[in-house]
Amino acid sequence: MSPTLRVAVIGAGRMGADHIQRLHHRISGAEVAAVVDIDEARANAAIAGIEGAVALTDAQAALDSPDVDALLIATPGFLHHDILLKALERDIPILCEKPLTPDAASSWEIVQAEAKLGRKRIQVGFMRRYDAEYAQLRALVAGGELGELLMLHHQHRNPDTPAGFTNEMLINDSVVHEFDAIRFFTNEEITSVQVRLGKATKNAPAGQHDPQHVLIETESGVLADVEIYVNALFGYEVATQASFETGIVSIGNDSGPYVRTAGKWGGNVTPGFEERFGAAYDTEIQAWVDAAAKGELGGPSAWDGYATAACCEAGVEAQRTGQKVAVKLNAKPSLYS
Amino acid sequence: MSPTLRVAVIGAGRMGADHIQRLHHRISGAEVAAVVDIDEARANAAIAGIEGAVALTDAQAALDSPDVDALLIATPGFLHHDILLKALERDIPILCEKPLTPDAASSWEIVQAEAKLGRKRIQVGFMRRYDAEYAQLRALVAGGELGELLMLHHQHRNPDTPAGFTNEMLINDSVVHEFDAIRFFTNEEITSVQVRLGKATKNAPAGQHDPQHVLIETESGVLADVEIYVNALFGYEVATQASFETGIVSIGNDSGPYVRTAGKWGGNVTPGFEERFGAAYDTEIQAWVDAAAKGELGGPSAWDGYATAACCEAGVEAQRTGQKVAVKLNAKPSLYS
Amino acid sequence: MSPTLRVAVIGAGRMGADHIQRLHHRISGAEVAAVVDIDEARANAAIAGIEGAVALTDAQAALDSPDVDALLIATPGFLHHDILLKALERDIPILCEKPLTPDAASSWEIVQAEAKLGRKRIQVGFMRRYDAEYAQLRALVAGGELGELLMLHHQHRNPDTPAGFTNEMLINDSVVHEFDAIRFFTNEEITSVQVRLGKATKNAPAGQHDPQHVLIETESGVLADVEIYVNALFGYEVATQASFETGIVSIGNDSGPYVRTAGKWGGNVTPGFEERFGAAYDTEIQAWVDAAAKGELGGPSAWDGYATAACCEAGVEAQRTGQKVAVKLNAKPSLYS
Amino acid sequence: MSPTLRVAVIGAGRMGADHIQRLHHRISGAEVAAVVDIDEARANAAIAGIEGAVALTDAQAALDSPDVDALLIATPGFLHHDILLKALERDIPILCEKPLTPDAASSWEIVQAEAKLGRKRIQVGFMRRYDAEYAQLRALVAGGELGELLMLHHQHRNPDTPAGFTNEMLINDSVVHEFDAIRFFTNEEITSVQVRLGKATKNAPAGQHDPQHVLIETESGVLADVEIYVNALFGYEVATQASFETGIVSIGNDSGPYVRTAGKWGGNVTPGFEERFGAAYDTEIQAWVDAAAKGELGGPSAWDGYATAACCEAGVEAQRTGQKVAVKLNAKPSLYS
Known part of the structure; x- marks a missing residue:
């Protein structure tokens, strides 16, 4: 044994x-x-x-x-x-x-x-790196069958937020996953972050501006954007659409039993991250x-932890200033290369 | 002009x-x-x-x-x-x-x-022959890209039936479209019809046994079956799944705006034949x-009208007897060949 | 007569x-x-x-x-x-x-x-205003069943561009449709445009930077963005995802016969705008x-024509400068209100 | 520990x-x-x-x-x-x-x-009873939200068969899963089996008539049918569509990353049962x-094993005779009730 x-x-x-x-x-x-x-x-x-x-x-x-x-x-x-x-x-x-x-x-x-x-x-x-679809998208980028990856559109939607969830936590607790996912898909570091604030839902707690639109660039110039929307009520949705030179890939689509009743077709939205990523x-x-x-x-x-922490710092500053903020990283120790 | x-x-x-x-x-x-x-x-x-x-x-x-x-x-x-x-x-x-x-x-x-x-x-x-998807499925059969057509599974569901809709009308008014569609897809005549009656919905008017399962064969032995279900409440659905030697084709899938709200993803079922086939x-x-x-x-x-009338006669007899009933046709006048 | x-x-x-x-x-x-x-x-x-x-x-x-x-x-x-x-x-x-x-x-x-x-x-x-899905999305915004509209994500992808299609034409010929669609969905004017240029496909003609990411705001603060990608090779795709206070709506999804063959499931992408919007x-x-x-x-x-022309001018300047450019409109004549 | x-x-x-x-x-x-x-x-x-x-x-x-x-x-x-x-x-x-x-x-x-x-x-x-979708369909039947279950349409498709796979094994090795699934969904015993043989694929080994259409009834009269098609080449597909009094439920739909490239939209078909049911x-x-x-x-x-063995015996006889064959079961020992 x-x-x-x-x-x-x-x-x-x-x-x-x-x-x-x-x-x-x-x-x-x-x-x-x-x-x-x-x-x-x-x-x-x-x-x-x-x-x-x-x-x-x-x-x-x-x-x-x-x-x-x-x-x-x-x-x-x-x-x-x-x-x-x-x-x-x-x-x-x-x-x-x-x-x-x-x-x-x-x-x-x-x-x-x-x-x-x-x-x-x-x-x-x-x-998320252990989710089959995330791994498949990374493999598509690495494999090159669809040419170079050019853009990434991320949606990250939660039904609601726990008590005490602050405006900064939209970046630090939620977008942090997207920072890592973008780094994982591209195998590149993120070089800048910008945050757009527009019309906000009335369903967010005081202090949260929700949703936000986060604009991200990587070393090779891949443009990513994230809709972070944490009081979206309808359910949990984490999805990415990736534009390549010769095709488009979407992950995070709805699945499960498909029902037609009472004039509607469809199924159940995933209620939360446990069901989506269990x-x-x-x-x-x-x-x-x-x-x-x-x-x-x-x-x-730990390097991934450090690099995403740096992205979060830039993201929170971007959230505050509305400006594009550069992400600065120390040189990567050889242990991680 | x-x-x-x-x-x-x-x-x-x-x-x-x-x-x-x-x-x-x-x-x-x-x-x-x-x-x-x-x-x-x-x-x-x-x-x-x-x-x-x-x-x-x-x-x-x-x-x-x-x-x-x-x-x-x-x-x-x-x-x-x-x-x-x-x-x-x-x-x-x-x-x-x-x-x-x-x-x-x-x-x-x-x-x-x-x-x-x-x-x-x-x-x-x-x-239906003028519906784009029907024409595409016929073209796939004729073109042979997917090999020979082997089976056809039809679903024909109505939300409800008008007053006076009899049990025979399930065949004569509804399945008649499927008879013609099967003839259209296969470019063959139908040779026999059988009807299975099982558990019935309580939502059908007196006299209607609903749904019914209709079993159909064509000249070359393509096996088709039709779920005819005319008090299905949820909406209108007319769909076919075709099994070929090297693939499967489905037509009649739901489409239109895709909404996620209140824990559900999906869209609106077509309410009736006007919307589906307008x-x-x-x-x-x-x-x-x-x-x-x-x-x-x-x-x-007119030949198509005659041939489907013969299928309907066989279908109504099959409905009554539970037996497989042969469809008999006169020789086709040269005008129609 | x-x-x-x-x-x-x-x-x-x-x-x-x-x-x-x-x-x-x-x-x-x-x-x-x-x-x-x-x-x-x-x-x-x-x-x-x-x-x-x-x-x-x-x-x-x-x-x-x-x-x-x-x-x-x-x-x-x-x-x-x-x-x-x-x-x-x-x-x-x-x-x-x-x-x-x-x-x-x-x-x-x-x-x-x-x-x-x-x-x-x-x-x-x-x-596009005459496309059923566009009209349905506008009706959902106007009707308020899903609360306020907050964000719009547009994808506009062409397989390729005709000879002589310039970088400015990405805005003037293609994004112009999205400008109008955003105005149509929101029933508001656009107030600013910004353009992000990142990694570009090698499949674009000289002079075109393709794709581009266009950031748009409306009077009430709806944040819209457009991926404009006109040498996407795979086919034609025009789609919008709209985030409301209580739900998400997607239009422009793929449809048509659904085929499973040779290890793949799916269907045909619309080849061009005639098929999509005919x-x-x-x-x-x-x-x-x-x-x-x-x-x-x-x-x-004509007012819609004028307002989108103003958006295009701002868009082309934004494309050149990388800056957020305000859209300035003259007062609307009473004929159009 | x-x-x-x-x-x-x-x-x-x-x-x-x-x-x-x-x-x-x-x-x-x-x-x-x-x-x-x-x-x-x-x-x-x-x-x-x-x-x-x-x-x-x-x-x-x-x-x-x-x-x-x-x-x-x-x-x-x-x-x-x-x-x-x-x-x-x-x-x-x-x-x-x-x-x-x-x-x-x-x-x-x-x-x-x-x-x-x-x-x-x-x-x-x-x-299959441990597959989430199978359990959800059974729960829908038991829960009654969609009224009574009336019909079941099963598709069971394999890319190919191992050497030595006989015509009887279509029933004993493949349809046996559907027999159990029908019993699981309905919580009823199967009362009869019939088999239709029609046009056959040229891709089956000698001795196999493929595909076959298996017609099944349960105690309460639910009509089920199974397309068993074991040399379907395109991949592995196991799906069920269930018709209830107030709605239709489909399980076994394709999922995974969604790709648009080279004029096609779609994804990968599951290659085999390990991937589908791992x-x-x-x-x-x-x-x-x-x-x-x-x-x-x-x-x-063991009772489920016995009951499905009885279904298989009836199925093989039905395959041979083309007749509807009753499934006869001994009285259920109290241990299993």
């Missing part, structure tokens, strides 16, 4: 609890060894029914435990930096939910620490577990 | 009134010269606003008029036989709404009369007018 | 020839009385088979003819101004293919001349003929 | 090898303890890289092993009967790939043996492992 990867999950909120269930019920070769949450009751609730798992309130305790082989970080982003540095010291495989850290400067520190360690230990939770999360975590077991971490790296 | 085809329309009911408006407003090169209806008020109403048109109560008066160049027959089917014979005597172009006549024997008399005349003067109103009616009538002007009538012929 | 509208068609090139055939073969209540082209052979060819039509080489001759009731102008745009002024003097119904004139200043002269005349005599050939042209011309017969011209007006 | 279900896989052919990889790489809570194949080399190859697994050539050795908790049977169907009886004696959870056994009489012996044991130990590998296999096996761990086997039962 193969050795099982014993994972400590840091953070037992919505994403953390999801990952705990995933690791316990659907992922092969891994088990939940520990759950860390400052809310002890929440940590205890999260391990209910998971034989052998312990509930802790301090990440250091998990890092010190000889029963922990790997770390899955699902706390709020502002807590990532310190845990990441400690985990890099322990030199174990880490899956860090996005964002790597909330800003480019602190992300850069993580990149430098990992580069100094000299081996990739961090994978960032950009799970299988991608499973694939992501299984891939991370398999790679961690072999000591060969792949997937989105 | 080209001479205008002066058309007498016999019957000012729903179909007749539609055709009068069509001839007056949308068809080039024709005008409504006369409208005949035994209900004088209805005839008068039908010519309102059409300068130069006269209202008559007797078809013979229209046939006798020197101002009438052509006949469009839109009366109930049981009246067609006599008018057709008289119009053939007058030797003018005729568009006869389906059915040619209500039974194979009387249709055969029309075929013989026209064959004796020696020129095609009758076109039967199987307007353009085909326009094309049919324009083609008939153009051909009539040149004296070269094409389109579905 | 109703009187027939006797139309003189000015210009017997591609569009003119199409309209001549349309008027002769498919439009009810109109006939081609004259065709004017400086190329006499082309004019003669265009009237072949049209009884009663005369070929002329001078528009004035058509305007002077007592046998001409109405004018359809299908010459290159730079010739429109003079013919329009003369036709307004004659005070007859005019259908002028877009553009009204090539620039805002000369369009404004036409608007003023018509306003002085005091009745609408000019309809501009923005035929029915809209028929509807447009029939509506114009019907309105002209009653002396009640509706449809896109 | 939870105890792990130690599974012996009997048969290391295509399906067996797939399941071994699935259990090892993707299923949580289970491990491959043993692989049995009469071909020792194949058994050894199948356990390569799976620490702790043993290769055996005799199923009895696996059943005797104290390291085996459960059995997955993936041998050819004619070997199932004996292994099942022995495994029932050992009283461990069994997943038996379809068919339960090759004929109704031997299946009935299994049903009786399990009924005598008094607990459900056998799950049959009708994995996720359903994962869900099926995970559900079986989870249930086995709790001793609460659910899913398709």
Whole structure:
């Protein structure tokens, strides 16, 4: 029997609890060894029914435990930096939910620490890369069957936003996925961001200007744009249309049972990201577990976390100023090339 | 200026009134010269606003008029036989709404009369042949790009039926279109019909067993089947899926604006045959007018009317007996080959 | 019999020839009385088979003819101004293919001349307004069932461009349709235009930067964007996705027979604008003929022609400068409100 | 840590090898303890890289092993009967790939043996029940939102067949899935089967009449039909259209990236059942492992295996005779109600 990867999950909120269930019920070769949450009751609730798992309130305790082989970080982003540095010291495989850290400067520190360690230990939770359609679009770009990629049109629509979701979070929490997706499709860095604000929905909470139109350029001049619309009510929709030299590709179309009744044809819109990307999360975590077991971490790296953090900073400035803002990146350490 | 085809329309009911408006407003090169209806008020109403048109109560008066160049027959089917014979005597172009006549024997008399005349003067109103998708499917069969056609699956669904719609009319009024479509796609005659009766909807009027499953064979052994379902409530749907040796073709899919709202994606189902086949009616009538002007009538012929009448007779017997019933046809006069 | 509208068609090139055939073969209540082209052979060819039509080489001759009731102008745009002024003097119904004139200043002269005349005599050939889906999207905006319209994403893709198609023509000949469509959907004027130039296809002729991304704002702040891509090779595609407060609407989706063969599912892309908008042209011309017969011209007006000319001027400047350029309009004469 | 279900896989052919990889790489809570194949080399190859697994050539050795908790049977169907009886004696959870056994009489012996044991130990590998769309269609039938289910139209198309695939296997290997699906959707037994043979493809191996049209009835009179077409070349397609009293539901539609290029719109057809139902296999096996761990086997039962075996017998007779053949079932033991 193969050795099982014993994972400590840091953070037992919505994403953390999801990952705990995933690791316990659907992922092969891994088990939940520990759950860390400052809310002890929440940590205890999260391990209910998971034989052998312990509930802790301090990440250091998990890092010190000889029963922990790997770390899955699902706390709020502002807590990532310190845990990441400690985990890099322990030199174990880490899956860090996005964002790597909330800003480019602190992300850069993580990149430098990992580069100094000299081996990739961090994978960032950009799970869309594990969605079959995203991978197929990237393969179409790389393969060249349709010529060069010229433009990308992204739509990112949520039914609504949780309490406390700020105007900056449209960029930092939502468009961040599109930044990574554009980098993933093109295999290029993003060079500038601009944000257009126009007519807004009355269904957004105070403080949010929703929707927004985000204009993005990449190194080779691919023009991308994102409609970010987070109080769209009708459901969840994440789609991309890509224009190539000899064709157009669309991903993220509706699917599922097709019904004709009461004068209408159609089906159900995906209600949220769990339904849309649940299988991608499973694939992501299984891939991370398999790679961690072999000591060969792949997937989105700390560099990807840093680069998207830089895009988000530029995006928030663009949102504030209305101007085109350049994205500036430090030189990429050789570990990531 | 080209001479205008002066058309007498016999019957000012729903179909007749539609055709009068069509001839007056949308068809080039024709005008409504006369409208005949035994209900004088209805005839008068039908010519309102059409300068130069006269209202008559007797078809013979229209046939006798020197101002009438052509006949469009839109009366109930049981009246067609006599008018057709008289119009053939007058030797003018005729568009006869389906059915040619209500039974194979009387249709055969029309075929013989026209064959004796020696020129095609009758076109039967199987307007689906003028729908672009129907023509494309026929072309795919004829062209052979997908190999031989092997099977046809037809769905014919109406939201509901008018008062007085009998169980036999499921065959005679609705499946008759599918009989002609199968003959049109395959360019073959139908050799047998069988009808399966199973679970029925509670939404059908008394006397109708709805839906029914009609099994059809053609000369070369193409197996077709039709779901005829005339109280389907949700809307109007007429579709065919064709299985070829190297591919599958579907026509009659939903289209139009695509909306995502309230958790659903989709669009509006076509409400009725006018919306689904309105353009085909326009094309049919324009083609008939153009051909009539040149004296070269094409389109579905009296033979097609006779052959489908024979299919309907077999279909009604099959409906009653549950058995496979052979379709028997007289030898085809050379006029139609 | 109703009187027939006797139309003189000015210009017997591609569009003119199409309209001549349309008027002769498919439009009810109109006939081609004259065709004017400086190329006499082309004019003669265009009237072949049209009884009663005369070929002329001078528009004035058509305007002077007592046998001409109405004018359809299908010459290159730079010739429109003079013919329009003369036709307004004659005070007859005019259908002028877009553009009204090539620039805002000369369009404004036409608007003023018509306003002085005091009745609408000019309809501009923005035929998309007669496409069923365009009308349905406008109705959805006006009706408010989906709340306020917030954003519009347009794609306008051609397989290729004719010889001599310049970079400015991407705006003046292609995006001009989108300018009008945005004005039609929103029932608002456009207030600014910006153009982004990024990675370009190698399949464009020298001098064209293709594709381009055009950013547009309307009076109420609706943000629109257009991917204009005129050497897209794969076929013709004109589509819009509209984001409302409670839903998303897409028009311009692919349709037609659906085939599965050789490992692929799908259908044929529309090859060109004739196939995509042929029915809209028929509807447009029939509506114009019907309105002209009653002396009640509706449809896109000279004001629409002027306003889109102003958008085009701003668009070409935006294309050159990369800056957001305001669209400035004179006050709208009361005739158009 | 939870105890792990130690599974012996009997048969290391295509399906067996797939399941071994699935259990090892993707299923949580289970491990491959043993692989049995009469071909020792194949058994050894199948356990390569799976620490702790043993290769055996005799199923009895696996059943005797104290390291085996459960059995997955993936041998050819004619070997199932004996292994099942022995495994029932050992009283461990069994997943038996379809068919339960090759004929109704031997299946009935299994049903009786399990009924005598008094607990459900056998799950049959009708994995479509674990496909999300199949489950959704069943829920629509059960929920009644669309009224009663009236008709089912199934299409089952394979690109080609493996060597040795006989005419009877169209029923026994392919339509058997549709028999189970119809029983699953309707929650009723099938009462009769009829088979229509018409025009056949030239692409089938000698001895196969392909396609065939299979007509099926259920207890309440639902009429189902299946186009079984196993040399359809274009790809794999398994779809159902269901007609209800107030609507129509289609499952199995094409999906995935949508490409417009070279005059075509569309995407890739699923090449085979692994791509179409791979996720359903994962869900099926995970559900079986989870249930086995709790001793609460659910899913398709030995009764389902027996009932479909009876349908297949009737289907093969119907294929031979062209007649409608009744399906006769013994009384259902209380264990299965």
